[in-house]
Amino acid sequence: MNMNCEKVKSLLSAYLDSELSSHEMRQIRLHLIDCETCKSEYESLRTTKDILGMLDSPSLPREFWPELRDRIKSQPIPKSYSNLFMKLIIPAAAMVILAILPFVMATHTRASKDFISTKPNSIEPYVREYIISELDRPFSDKTSLGFVAAGQAVTMYSSNLFELYDGYSEPNDTIPASTRTEKQTQPKAFQPVMFVSPK
Amino acid sequence: MLNTQAIANARYRETNIEAFEELVRTYDNKLYRVALRLTGNPEEAKDLAQEALFRAYRGFNKFKMGTSFERWLFRIASNLYIDKLRKHGKYRFESLDEPIPTKDGYVQKTLPDLTGNPAEIAELNELTDKIQAALQSLPLNYRMAVVLYDLEGFSYEEISGILDCAIGTVRSRIHRGRRLLRKKLAPYVYQGTEIGVG
Numbered sequence: 427m428n429m430n431c432e433k434v435k436s437l438l439s440a441y442l443d444s445e446l447s448s449h450e451m452r453q454i455r456l457h458l459i460d461c462e463t464c465k466s467e468y469e470s471l472r473t474t475k476d477i478l479g480m481l482d483s484p485s486l487p488r489e490f491w492p493e494l495r496d497r498i499k500s501q502p503i504p505k506s507y508s509n510l511f512m513k514l515i516i517p518a519a520a521m522v523i524l525a526i527l528p529f530v531m532a533t534h535t536r537a538s539k540d541f542i543s544t545k546p547n548s549i550e551p552y553v554r555e556y557i558i559s560e561l562d563r564p565f566s567d568k569t570s571l572g573f574v575a576a577g578q579a580v581t582m583y584s585s586n587l588f589e590l591y592d593g594y595s596e597p598n599d600t601i602p603a604s605t606r607t608e609k610q611t612q613p614k615a616f617q618p619v620m621f622v623s624p625k
Numbered sequence: 626m627l628n629t630q631a632i633a634n635a636r637y638r639e640t641n642i643e644a645f646e647e648l649v650r651t652y653d654n655k656l657y658r659v660a661l662r663l664t665g666n667p668e669e670a671k672d673l674a675q676e677a678l679f680r681a682y683r684g685f686n687k688f689k690m691g692t693s694f695e696r697w698l699f700r701i702a703s704n705l706y707i708d709k710l711r712k713h714g715k716y717r718f719e720s721l722d723e724p725i726p727t728k729d730g731y732v733q734k735t736l737p738d739l740t741g742n743p744a745e746i747a748e749l750n751e752l753t754d755k756i757q758a759a760l761q762s763l764p765l766n767y768r769m770a771v772v773l774y775d776l777e778g779f780s781y782e783e784i785s786g787i788l789d790c791a792i793g794t795v796r797s798r799i800h801r802g803r804r805l806l807r808k809k810l811a812p813y814v815y816q817g818t819e820i821g822v823g
Binding site for chain 2: 438440445479480482485487491494495
C-alpha cells in the first residue's frame with residue numbers, strides 16, 4: 427500500500443535519520459521521486475538539520491573540574507551503615523551459622539540419643555524406639571521429637587504420681603498423710619496421652 | 626561504550642575522585658555542550674553539568690552494571706534540568722497551537738518569528754546566536770530531543786532511554802522540533818546556498 431503525502435510528511439525526519447524500517451524507507455524514497463511537494467519538504471528539513479550542525483562546539487570551562495573537585499571533597503558521601511551491614515555483617519553471620527550448624531545438629535542428636543538411652547525407664551519402650559529411629563533420619567524434626575520425649579516422660583511421671591496418690595493404692599511412706607488432698611481419693615482414671623503413633 | 630572494567634574499578638574505588646573523574650572524562654564535554662544548548666547560558670550550563678556529575682558521583686552505587694553509563698549520566702542531567710524548570714515554573718508540556726488562558730479570556734500564543742524582518746536578522750552578530758535563539762524558543766521536550774540527536778548524535782533508542790519515553794515519541798518530538806526550527810530559521814533554510822548550507 428502506498429503512503430499518502432500526509433503520512434510521508436510525518437515520517438520525513440525519521441527518513442532523513444534512517445530510523446525507519448527498510449520497507450518504510452523504500453516507500454518514502456519512491457514517493458519522493460514522484461512528489462515535488464514532499465521532496466521540497468524533505469529538502470527543507472535536511473537543510474534545517476544541516477544548519478544545526480553549524481553550531482560551534484564549546485569546550486569545558488577551565489574552572490569546571492577544579493570547582494567540581496572542591497565540591498565533591500567538601501561534601502563527602504555519607505557512610506551508609508545499612509550498606510555496610512547488608513554487604514558485610516549479614517553474610518559473615520550467615521557463614522558462621524552455616525559452619526557451626528552441622529556440629530550443633532550432630533551434638534544435639536547424640537545428646538538426645540544419650541538422654542533416651544540413659545533414661546530407659548522414663549519413657550515407654552515403643553516411644554523410645556520411635557524417637558531413636560527418627561533421630562537417625564537426617565531430616566527428622568528434632569524439636570518435635572524432643573516434645574514427644576518430654577511429653578511422654580511427663581505423662582509417665584504424672585501417672586506415677588497419680589499412682590502414688592491413688593486411693594486404691596497403698597499410701598507412700600514418703601508422703602505424710604497430713605499433706606494428702608482430695609485428689610488422693612480419686613479412682614485410677616488417668617490414661618497417658620499419646621503424642622505420636624508407635625512405630 | 627565505556628570500558629566495563631573501568632566502571633568496575635571505579636565502583637570499587639567509588640570514593641576516589643580521581644577514578645570517577647577518569648570515568649566521566651569521556652563525557653564531560655558532551656554533557657556541557659548539551660547543557661549549554663538546553664539552557665542557552667554558559668554559566669547555567671556549567672552549573673547543570675557540574676550538578677549532574679556531582680549527583681552521578683554520589684549516586685554511583687545506583688548505576689546498574691551492564692547498562693549504558695552514558696545514558697544514565699545524561700538522564701540525570703535531563704531530569705535535573707526538567708526539575709529546575711519546574712521549580713521556576715518555566716516548564717510545561719504544551720502544545721504550540723493551544724491558546725493561553727488569561728483573565729480576559731483565551732489568547733493565541735505567538736512565538737518569536739525570525740522570518741519577519743530579514744534586516745533585523747542580519748543585525749544579529751553570529752549565526753550560532755540565531756540558531757541558539759531558535760533552539761531556546763522550542764518547547765523543552767522538542768529541544769531536548771533535537772539537541773540529543775542533531776547536535777550530539779544519540780540514536781532514537783538512546784534518546785528514548787535518556788528521556789524515558791517511547792521511540793515513537795522521540796521520532797515525533799524530533800520531527801516537530803525540526804519543523805519549528807525550520808520556521809524560525811526560514812531565511813537560512815530557504816536560502817541555504819547563500820550561507821553555504823544545503
